[in-house]
Amino acid sequence: LTFLALITNSTVNPLPLPTNITQINSQWTIQPEQWSLNNLINGNITEFRTKLYTGNFEQSGRYLCDVTVNIIRPLLSVIQLNESEVEPYQPLRYSSYLLSNSTATTDKQIHFYLLHQIRAQPDFDSIVHVVINPANCTSDINRSELNNLLQQNGNEWAFHGIDNEIGTRLTRASEFVRAQLLGDIYSTVCTMYVIAEIQCTMGPDFYDTCDV
Known part of the structure; x- marks a missing residue:
């Protein structure tokens, strides 16, 4: 699942994200509350509150702030994996x-x-x-x-x-x-x-x- 989003309502001002994205050597991840991914895909979820981290929040990422993620539609891509596939794409x-x-x-x-x-x-x-x-x-x-x-x-x-x-x-x-x-x-x-x-x-x- 890939989509664009607008980040608003940050608990930190200004939002600590880079302004020059031609040199991005860091990763940002979000840790939302649990909800149905299907509801996001079918449009029932248009925004959600989440914690923003620099780095992977599952790999000792550093908490930055809470933000609201506003989903921009249409979604860019929605791909469901097929469990029957046994060979990766080549090349x-x-x-x-x-x-x-x-x-x-x-x-x-x-x-x-x-x-x-x-x-x-x-x-x-x-x-x-x-x-x-x-x-x-x-x-x-x-x-x-x-x-x-x-x-x-x-x-x-x-x-x-x-x-x-x-x-x-x-x-x-x-x-x-x-x-x-x-x-x-x-x-x-x-x-x-x-x-x-x-x-x-x-x-x-x-x-x-x-x-x-």
Whole structure:
């Protein structure tokens, strides 16, 4: 489940979040009260109160404040895993989501979060910060429309030649990687530069970090 949200009613003013998101090397997590995820998906929950942490609240994250999370619809993606799946995607696959702050998008490069696509247990959950320079993409689409294509949330990318394994996941050490946009009639392939891996946890419980 992926969605955009507006944070309001913080118990700390100003809210201790970064204003320059072109260099995000930290993770923020929320710890809401228990409620039905289905109610959020079907629209019965439009906002909720939660505790905000820097770092993973399950991994000694530091409590910052209480906030209200206001859900922006439509939801970006809702994917239900199939227990019958036994093989992970091959090759390595991530979905991209635009960093929408105005400081994160220029004519020369676009900042994204990549979320690793989970298909079969145990798999791993990873969030990576990357940039794409559209000039380093090959595509049959008109160049004036390429940026709009790249900035569509939920785009799926395949990294051919890289096995979909925890040891070959994208990290800062990956630096420049080449990826193909899936489901794309324009045969778009782009070079991405990996700025940082924000977080990675191992399935099936997704508690232990990938570096354990």
